[in-house]
Amino acid sequence: MDIFSLSSLTAFVICELLAGLVYLKNPKNKVNISFAVETLLIGVWTLSPYAAGVSRSNEEALLFTRFIYIAAILMPPAFLFFVYSLTGIHSIKKERNISAFFYIVSVFFLLNSFNPDFIKDVEPFGLSFAVVPGTMYYLFSLFFAITIVFGCIKLFITYKKMAGFKKKQLLYILIAFVTAGIAGFIHLLSAYGVKEMYPHDLLVISFAAIVLYSIVRYRAMDVYIAFDKTMAYSLSTGLLTALFIVLVLAVTNVFSTFVEIHSFQISIFAALFIALLFNPFRNRIHTVIDRVFYKKSYDYYATIQQVGSTLTSMFDSQEILQFTGNIIYEVMGLKSIYLLSAKTGGGYEVVYHTSKKIKRKKNKAQPPDPEESIRIGNRSGIVRYCRKSGDIIIRDALPEIEASLERDMIGKIKDDLALFHAEAVVPVIVDNRLSVLIVLGEKLSGDMFTNEDINLLNTISDQTAIAIKNAGLYKDKVHSEWLASIGMMSATFAHEIRNPLTSLKTFAQLMPEKYNDAEFRDTFSKIVEGEIEKIDGLIGDLLDFSTEKKSSRINNFNLVSLVDETVDCVRKKMELEKKKIDIRKTYNGDKVYMSGDAAKLKQTFMNILINGCQAMHGEGVLTVKIKPNGKYIDVTVADTGEGIDTGDILKIFDPFVTSKDMGLGLGLAISKRIIEDHNGRINVKSKLSKGAAFTVSLPVQN
Template sequence: MDYPALLLLLVGTAHLTVGCFVFGRNPKSAVNRSFLVMAVLFAIWAFLGAAVYLPELGTDPVVVGRWAHAVALFLWAGFVSLVLVYPEGDTRTPLLLRVLVWVVSGIIATMAVFTPDLIQEAQVEKSQLRAVYGPLLPAYFGCISLSLCWIIGESLYRRKHSRGKRRVQIEYLLTGLALAGLSPLPSNMVAPLFGIHSLVWVGPCCTLIFTAMVAHAVVHYRLMGIRLVVGRGVAHVLALLIAALVFFGLLWLMNALLAGTGTTKTSIAMLATALLFQPLRNRVQNAVLRYFHRPPYDYQSTVRDASRALTATLDLNAAVDYLLRTVCATLRVERGLLLLHDRAAGGFRFKGVHSGWAAQEEEEPSPGGLTRISPLTIFLEEVQEPVVREELAVRLPGERGRAIERDMKHFGADVAVPLLSGNVLWAILLVGPKISGDVFTTQDIDLLSTLGAEAASAVVNAQLHEDAMQADRLATLGGLAAGIAHEVKNPLVAVRTFAELLPEKHEDVEFREQFSQVVVQEVDRIDRLIGQLLHYARPQPPRLEPVGLNELIQETLQLLSYEAARCSVQVETEFAEPLPRTMADASQLRQVVLNIALNAIQAMPEGGVLRITTRLLQGRTAAPYLLPAEERIEIVFANTGPHIPEAHLARLFEPFFSTRSEGTGLGLSICKRIVTEHHGEIRAATTEEGLTAFIIHLPAVCPAENDPALCLLEEEAGGLVAAGWARG
């Protein structure tokens, strides 16, 4: 038997095996049925090719060649049908058009088989099939070319409009079809046109690339929804078989190369090959195990890194994002999702999701949340440990177990992990199935439990920090209550005065015009004041934008005008002009200015001076946590209030440390966090004149003369990073 015939028989058998396996997993699926048709056509094409090289069968080369070309034409129709319904069975192509593809292919194939219009003569000489083509060849090639264009266009369209798992599956199908469909073209279509017929057997063999791609995607990416778990015992057997095949192949090669060279050389070669078998087997075994089973992750390193990252941030969104990314990357799961305890509603609301696929899933509607009395929530509070969905039938048989399973299935979760702090359920981590289809091992569950404990502490700390910031905002506004009332009362007095005079001077045109202007101005003044208060009091999601610090300070000082007048404090400002902008969240910086300035005014109840200056500093800073900008903006708040001892200056930014009996000790610590997250620094000092000063440095990343749209910024977990700016 010639080696081309043997290869083609093996290829056909492989196609039938994979096709039947895929079809057997879901016979009702249109995708699986289309794939079976493709596999059968591949196998028939390979078997017909093998028949050409088996003269003992007595087959007519003309008949075999015609049938082989007809099957190859049907292959392209099968390609089209598979692509149109892949990957989930849906299609946007009308049924009539899909049927038309098969009808046209059938007409041309019938003419190719029963007439000499495609192959007029054929013969086998020295294991080479030589054919003389007829006038049907252009139509044959044209049909294949149109099918190829349709396949590529439809695949690219579906890839463009897909995300996540769906996109990965389409990419694998597209790659497999491209390799299997385009590889035979040079050997089976182009070469025969130039009289080269010795490579026609290569075409059917190239289709094995498609089957190999499908098998790989089934093992690693659950192609067509097939979940295949290869046990370690099976993997060891496969490794042994592969090593044995390689070993016997080497023996055959040695025998062929050393035949007739003497017994000694042959014996030495055989002995060397035998000695190489054990290392070869070990290497092949390790490679097979790595292929079917992902190498174990470093448990200790993963937990250590997660602990450092989660404890280093007080940003809730950053902590949630890091947790989900770590779980998806380490365990290679389809997605991770977090439900956070909603203290207002009493349940658990959707907080964040991350996809484990290379391309993120399309934005989907929020999956909702869970009530406090849902079966899954109650069970997690009871057991206080991870729950695996596949174990519920054994662990908790009955209706309650099925109810918990329905809750987990709603979120597409295979594991639910409670995030507990002090026996209180703060959040629920829902982990989807592994991309490879593997089960969750004991080590996986232990890792999720440990990460859940670390994340619970981070979530609690972040929420407490948010509460502290909100409390500090409200406390600051409470201290400004008298000033706010005064600022609102003044314009109201003007409006009331004009309103009382209006009946008497209604006919006075000048009075009415003045009245209209005054009322509009004073109402706008109240509206701006209330807008500033709401913007300050309500915590907003960080919004990064170019901020002019001179303008921001001036606007914030308007809220303190009454408080400064009441305490007889003179506010002096000295702003550098022009001053570059900084990329920041304006509301957060406004909170910093308001806290520091209000503290200074309240520290001088008998009167004094608050001097606020800004200037531009050149040169890079040496502080490791600061942005390495070439320019920095310095803001100095200096006041003539009581002297603060040197020992207290370093502790002013510690939480709950205060030099005033009525202070909470949170304001300055929050200011320090905000400034640090903007990659700046803040410190307290005593000036040469003996004034108490708070000095802030912020990176100047956006020149004032530039368009704000040119300022670039990136976000990192736990902070803000200015990426730079471009001059116009």
């Protein structure tokens, strides 16, 4: 079998398989039917060289050729029918009239297919036979050329109007049929004595390869093939192996015939040849497959890991949605993305949006303005579908699910997708409730969403759902703790304020009876003043704790003088001279200038000093140290009291936590906030029965 016959038979088999594949994927679709018919006819016509090559006589070759040319005659109208179905212009009356003319002409040639005026005879031509054209053959050649050019122009006009991956689908279909048309022209030219330098059927094989590529890459004609990467690698490796075997056999044949080298020597050479070149070629082919069929700009597993690790540390729903939107937008390379969240009153409202600024034609609909409040109702097509199925919506896959949906559902889904210029919608389901809709625009590359993309989107959707649920639980926990704090504060405040009020009430009741008693009046005035100060102090603590505003009273002061004044103030207030508490001061120098709110810092040191004195129960040593520590100044207050339990150290700065019989437990919480407002920090070290040491570190500012 010569190369012309081999390529002819190969092209026939490939075309028939391709026709069957496209038809079986959607046997009710006009586009699929017309393409299958056209490809089937192309395949039959490609048998011409093979049939002529196996013919035993001139008469047999002529008979085969005339039968095969029936397919060639039917090809032009079949091609037009495919073009009209694909472009949707078959509904235009003018176009129908034009196509009717082509059909009538084809019928004329069909009726004359065995007329000697069409094909007179066949004659040997190179390794095969060539047609001896009659008068009608010249007309058919012209008709064939006009039909192919006319159909390709219609495809090109439609291609110019398309956008995105639909445009790419049509581009490859156009290239494929231009290639097939050139193959047809080369075959027709052989009837006029133009010798083929190579088999024209190789172009037909290229036609099939281009169509198959458009199917695998862009789902042309709504045909979807799950072409696994491992399968692609295996197939490419198999084809490469077959190619090497053919090359080795060819080389063996040449060397054995012309050079007279023994087959054993050739086998050794072939083994070395395969060993040296097979792996580099295989790796190169795998790289090409990755770039052409599975090209991507993201690492699937790295993206999942990044999303999972980030979302686990997020407890704010808005931050979660913003992160999810950003990661999908960047990873997928989208033109736009919208996130719509369920609202209490019903419906879904856009809470996040980002997009590339792309110039659109004025006559094209614009996506919704992200600055406006965009809301879709519960009766929306995408909402109803996502609630019912929980599946991702891919615009190109809608024909596959159309049969399983209600009549008006597909239309509503398409309207919703058109509103956002969307290609896909990803539902986020939280506790069996549609919580968020992630609406994805077209990819910047114009590519379709692959299986890997869909798997990634499903995984991100699940992780987002878990994060949103955790955020809700965290919010509930914080709210519960806030309510508990309010309750604790109320109870503590009521208890603390009741004691001075009880004293005031008692003395007020005794006032009428003992008003003339001078001693009673003196005692009454002192107690009333003291109790009012207590109440005022409680209210002051609450106000200090409740305000989150930083102090605006910034002044320069000497920290050593401030601490020393505070120590003296505490000594007088606590009447330490009457107790067995000794204060030891160790200052490293007498001047350390700083800027800040001196009054607030004095309050902080006073709280710490008073706590230290109270922890020693009237007996012990209170040590106050000031020493530089790099860019900070450390002020340490250490007592020799009972110390603090290890488990309680982390809690002592929480509000309403106290080990004393009196007080709200706000002193250290307020002190910590004041220190942090001054960009400082406070640390605690403690040993039970030996005491505790509080160290305040403040940044030095000259």
